[in-house]
Amino acid sequence: MLNKTTNYVKYFNIMVLVIIFFAVITTYNLYLYKLKVEETYHQNSLISQKIAFDSTINKFRLITTYIYDKELNKKEILELLDKSINSKEEKDRRYYKGLLYRSLYPLFIYAKKDGIRQIHFQTADNKSFLRFHEPSKYGDDLSKARESIKYVNEKKIRVNTFETGKLLSGFRNIFPIFYKDMYLGSVEVSLSLKLMIDSLKQLDSRKEYHFILNKNFIESKIFEQQKYLYTNSNINSNFVKEDTNNILEDSASSLSEIAEKINEKLAKNSKIQRLLKEGSYISEIVEISDKRYNVIFLPLEGVNNNLEGYLISYSEVNNVPTLVTHFSFFLFIIVFACLLILILLKIIKDKTQKLNDERNWFFQINNSLSEGLYVTDLNSKIKYINPIACQILGYSENELIGKNAHYLFHHHEKNNYSEKENCNILNEINNNRIFQSDEEYFRLKNKQLIPVEITAQKLIYNKNEEIITTFRDLTVKKELENKKNLLKTALNFCSDSIVITDKDANIEWANPAFEKLTGYKLEEIEGKKPKEFVKSGLQTQDFYEEMWSTILSKKPWKGELINKRKDNSLYHEELSITPILDIKNEIKHFIAVKQNITDKKNKEKEVEYFAFYDYLTNLPNRRMFNEHFKKILESFEKEKKHIAILFLDLDKFKLLNDSKGHDYGDELLKEFSKRLSKVIRNIDFVARLGGDEFVIILDNLPINYLEATQICEKIAIKILNLIREPFVLKDFEYLTSTSIGIYILDNALENLEEIIKKSDIALYEAKERGRNTYYIFNN
Structure with missing residues (x-):
């Protein structure tokens, strides 16, 4: 009987697997077929929309090429453009630029009526020259904002592309301009988004169209005063919409309420958001109010394959394949049929399962637990023990069955051989029918004691009372707890x-x-x-x-x-x-x-600071002076100016050190430094080279040598007068003076050593003339 039940269970399981396998295979194949049908539908939609878009682009490419060939590339226009760019006098360039504007303005007005957004001339160095829609804005560098213009000026070939811009976005048609074998720059004829939408609607009036533009490109390019024209797209925050309030005269019409609802739904579609980020072509079916709409996203790429934005089309669809629209229903039928068969098989299986209950009961006890388990009668005699318990205790099953668990391995902390009437486990079971503890010990066959966690419970089976006990060896856990406490103590200290x-x-x-x-x-x-x-x-x-x-x-x-x-x-x-x-x-x-x-x-900052500054006066030191002076010499390449070097030292400074000590000398140096810092201008530089030697750099002096000399003399006299005033050094007043050597230079051809040498010679001459004076080095 047991073998028959086992065989039946095996056959039942095989039948279940076969049914599940059939359901999975059928569902999977149906799903693959649905994906194929969907893919074909979306590919056809994308191809159809792409053909319409490309035909529209080609139409306007021909129109703009005609404008360029017949109106812009004429000799008289090119001659005006050449003179307005290359005339030597500014007034001439303005005059010819005005003539150019007046000559082409009627063309611009006429073209605007046909949807041309702008005519824009650029110079060969990528700078805006003449915007017919904004003639007051010119001269700005378009190299970074307008890659298409930079591309045309570098390659000198025509470009037709979509691109965002500093003022507005649109479809760009850019042409290189040559005059008498000389490259003058480029001219752009751009189309508005509205013109593109109107043209597409002429091809298929059932569709609604909308443009979204790359937010990063818009924000990095657009003039500040134009930013109000753009608002975030409700499809994806990385894109914006142009002129939703219809401020511009060539603005596209607002989206319908249905299209706005479709956009809100697409914003919650994670797949659409991922594809938008990747710049992919997208075709998606969206259901709104029990109607289905096909939404197509065509990516708009610039000359360098950057994603500039998307053209989106919306159209109601009635020809979606039945499998796609009712896929859930077909799937439900398959699953329902399989479940019905499984339920019937389950009912049959349950009726035979009772034959194996006793065997399953022992099987579950023995294998579902990772703990040791044994079953005893109320006298603690072992009736069953699982393999894990035998392994933990070190006994074989035969050594344990029929033995008294209380006397064989239960260890009592105070009395190892207490009578079973005094056993805390048995007493608790008799009183409360359940016992739990993690403070008990079992003695193994090898006499070793192990801590155990015990759960014992009294049950009734076949009208007999039995005690089922499960236990776990806590040896490793206790050791880990001890190590954990030790580690925690170490971490705390x-x-x-x-x-x-x-x-x-x-x-x-x-x-x-x-x-x-x-x-x-x-x-x-x-x-x-x-x-x-x-x-x-x-x-x-x-x-x-x-x-x-x-x-x-x-x-x-x-x-x-x-x-x-x-x-x-x-x-x-x-x-x-x-x-x-x-x-x-x-x-x-x-x-x-x-x-x-x-x-x-x-400490590192202090070391770094005193590598460039004097520790006593906090003025820049010789190293800092050398670095600073080299940079000033480099500035001669860009600026026409004079600079002056003033070398100073204190007259008879050694006498003060010898008579009063170095503390007084240091105090005088610090006060001397403060006075020098008050006299010089903000753009000038003062440093201590060592001892009582100081240097001042007067920068940006007039290009006229006489004027530069007068400023140097004025500052030198201020220094002399200020230093003559008494210094209060601790407990007495001290009078002293300074000598100043000045060298004025107007180019960077001399090296630093020559300049310092000439300044030092001037200082020596000032001392020779009796100190307390200045002397300007004269070549």
Whole structure:
């Protein structure tokens, strides 16, 4: 009987598999056929729309070519354009540009009536020369905003393309202009979006058309005063619509209510959003109010294959294949039939399943649990024990069946051989019918004691009371808990800040060092992201993107950054983040270790500062002077000017050091520096070269040598007068003076050594003339 039941179950399972296989294969083939039908329908729709679009483009390509050949490329027009660009006098260029504008303005007005949006001349260097729709805007560089113009001027060939622009977007027809074997630039004849839509409607009046434009290109190109013409598309936020309020005279008509509803539905379609991002051709069927509409997206690409926007068409469809429209119904019929067969088979199977209940009962007890399990009577005599329990205890099944579990392996903490009447497990079972504990011990066959977690329960089977006990070996768990406690103690006493977060960067634990570093207690930040309370805002977005890119790729990351404490004070830290992976190699946690390196950073800044600045006066030092002076010499290539070098030192400075000591000398140098800084202009530069030697650079002096000399003398006299005033040095007043050597140069041909030498000679001459004066070096 048991074998027959087993065979029947096997046959039942085979039948179920056959039915499921048939259902899956049928459904899959039906689905593939539906996809093929849909693909054919959408391909035909795209091809039809593309043909209509291309024919319209070709029509207007011929029209604009005619305008260029018959009206713009005439000798008299080219001659005016040449003179308006290349005449030597500005007034002549303006005069001929006016003649050019007046000559072609009637053509522009006539062309506008036929939908031509603009006629626009550009020079060979990609600059706007004459916009007939905006003649006051010219001279702006179109190299970046208008790749089509740059392409024509480089290749000197015609281009017909769609492109966004600085003023408006449209279909561009751009022609190179030659005159007497000389390339003058290019001219553009552009069509409005409305003209394109009107032409397409003439081909198929059943369709509605709409343009959306690439938002990134529009925002990067358009003049600020034109931005109000564009609003975000309700299909995708990466695209915009032009002139939805019909401000422009050649604006396309607004979309119908049905088209707007279709757009709202498309905005929620993830597949459409992905395809729009990829710049793909798209055909989609959308259902609105029990009617189906075919929506087609044709990508509009520029000369460099950039996605400039989309042309969208909307049309009601009545010829969608039956399989596509009623696919769900066909699928329902197949699934329903299979389910009905399965239900009938299940009813038959259930009637025979009772024959195998007892066997399945033991099978489930023995194999569904990972814990040890044994069954005893109320006297603790073992009636059944599973293999896992035998493996844990170290006994074979024959050694355990019929034995008393209480006396054989249950170990009591205070009395190893207590009577079963005193057994806490049996007493609890008799009183409450269930016992649970993780503080019990079992003695193995080898006499070793192991901690166990026990669950015991009294059940009635075949009118007899039995006790079913399950247990787990807690040895490894206890060891792990001990190690975990040891690790936690070590982390708590670690001087480095340690933070553990989940995979979404929410804080789960932080050690006391982190609390000390940031000022936040764990209970304040638990469940929050670190960026919510320590982020200073001083790191760039690229910094964090690189960090996250690294750790999300399951690699450790290490770097330095500036964060803020609870009191808003800033600190430098060295941060390392390590992803922790689970058994599936997926990120489960992040561990961040932080070191406070503020003191180290401050010392580095101090070292870096005094590499270029004098430690005593805080003025630039000789190294900084050399770097600055080289840059000033380089500026001679761009500017016509004089510069002057003033060398100064304090008269009889050594006498003060010898008589009063270096402390007084240092004090005098600091006060001397402050006075020099007050006298010079904002554009000038003062530095201490060493000892009592100072240098001043007077920049941007007049190109006239006499005027430059007068400014130098005026500043030198101010310095002399200011230095003559008494210096208060600690406990006494000190009188001194300075000598100044001046060298004025007007080109960068001399090297730095020659210039300094001449300034030093001038200083020496000032000292020879009795000090407290200045001298200008004379070649």
